[in-house]
Amino acid sequence: MSExxxxxxxxxxxxxxxxxxxxxxxxxxxxxSLFDLDFTVDAESYARLDDEAKNGMQWIFAHRFDAEWExxxxxxPFVTAAPDYEVQLVLATQLSDEHRHLQAVLRIYDEIFGVxxxxxxxxxxxxxxxxxxxxxxxxxxxxxxRLRDDQSPRMFLGAIVAYHLLAEGVIARTAQNLAxxxxxxxGNFPGLLQGQRNVARDEARHIGxxxxxxxxxxxxxxxxSYEVVAEVVAHFAEVASELxxxxxxxxxxxxxxxxxxxxxxxxxxxxxxxxxRMRSIGFAA
Numbered sequence: 001m002s003e004x005x006x007x008x009x010x011x012x013x014x015x016x017x018x019x020x021x022x023x024x025x026x027x028x029x030x031x032x033s034l035f036d037l038d039f040t041v042d043a044e045s046y047a048r049l050d051d052e053a054k055n056g057m058q059w060i061f062a063h064r065f066d067a068e069w070e071x072x073x074x075x076x077p078f079v080t081a082a083p084d085y086e087v088q089l090v091l092a093t094q095l096s097d098e099h100r101h102l103q104a105v106l107r108i109y110d111e112i113f114g115v116x117x118x119x120x121x122x123x124x125x126x127x128x129x130x131x132x133x134x135x136x137x138x139x140x141x142x143x144x145x146r147l148r149d150d151q152s153p154r155m156f157l158g159a160i161v162a163y164h165l166l167a168e169g170v171i172a173r174t175a176q177n178l179a180x181x182x183x184x185x186x187g188n189f190p191g192l193l194q195g196q197r198n199v200a201r202d203e204a205r206h207i208g209x210x211x212x213x214x215x216x217x218x219x220x221x222x223x224x225s226y227e228v229v230a231e232v233v234a235h236f237a238e239v240a241s242e243l244x245x246x247x248x249x250x251x252x253x254x255x256x257x258x259x260x261x262x263x264x265x266x267x268x269x270x271x272x273x274x275x276x277r278m279r280s281i282g283f284a285a
Contacts, residue, residue: 017215017280018208020086026205027093032198034104037191039111045187046112053186060175060182061108062128065121067172068102070137074163077147081156090209097202104195112192132243139239140167143232154228157217161232164210168203169277174270176200207277214281229283233274240270 018026046057075095082088109115115124143162146155176196183189217225247263 017212020090020212023090023205023209024093030201034100034107037195039191042189042191043112045189049186057186058113059128061105062125063133063175065105065125066133066137068098068105071098072102074141074144077144081147081151083153083156087213094206094209101199132247135243136171157225157228158232160210160213161229164207165277166236169207170270170273172203173273174266177269178266211280218282226283
């Protein structure tokens with residue numbers, strides 16, 4: 001079993017509400033370069049896989065590609081809608097991180113899968129699309145796209161909860177935790193593991209941005225803020241139940257091939273992380 005990317009204790013440390021200047025300082029002091037990652041051994045390990053295992057890895061990284069591209073596309077409305085400069089600054093650093101993550105995925109496509117260029121990577125990703133991820137991307141996109149027309153405090157808070165706490169803090173972290181556990185099953189992938197650790201550290205800070213902003217809103221307006229949190233979480237809890245049923249009926253083999261877990265196990269890990277995220281903002285799950 002590989003080293004888990006996070007544990008509850010680690011999460012609780014990372015997700016303490018922090019001043020935004022501290023989050024910016026953390027970003028400045030913890031830069032990494034994707035050019036320091038070496039995928040030579042990973043490419044050799046991938047070449048030795050059978051077709052089923054290769055398909056499982058490609059499905060995982062199709063999700064990674066789609067997720068990073070969606071994030072890079074959706075973050076600009078957050079930056080322009082930010083209520084003050086401090087929040088805008090840390091969101092701008094996140095936008096930079098997400099483009100680095102996308103470039104890292106493109107390097108993986110190129111050097112491990114032999115798929116070169118953005119267009120070819122996007123085409124391969126599209127060939128591994130599934131109805132569960134498509135629905136999730138649509139739901140999260142809807143919350144963020146509303147900021148283009150409505151930059152009210154309530155709308156901005158709802159988008160932060162949807163994106164930073166749920167999309168990054170629950171869905172993305174669940175996928176990372178389960179995928180990281182599967183690399184030893186596939187073979188020796190030191191470059192992928194190191195890259196995933198780097199990305200996980202960045203995303204812990206991104207989640208921290210959301211936690212810090214929600215806690216600031218709660219301090220200023222407890223009742224109104226918790227109403228927004230409850231509304232967004234209730235909506236996505238309903239969506240998650242629908243998607244679990246869909247995955248159980250149509251995607252068992254895909255989820256097991258990629259993540260080594262049944263849809264129920266993926267859902268269970270997501271619910272564990274949801275409780276963790278809610279505790280981090282002082283909201284009883």
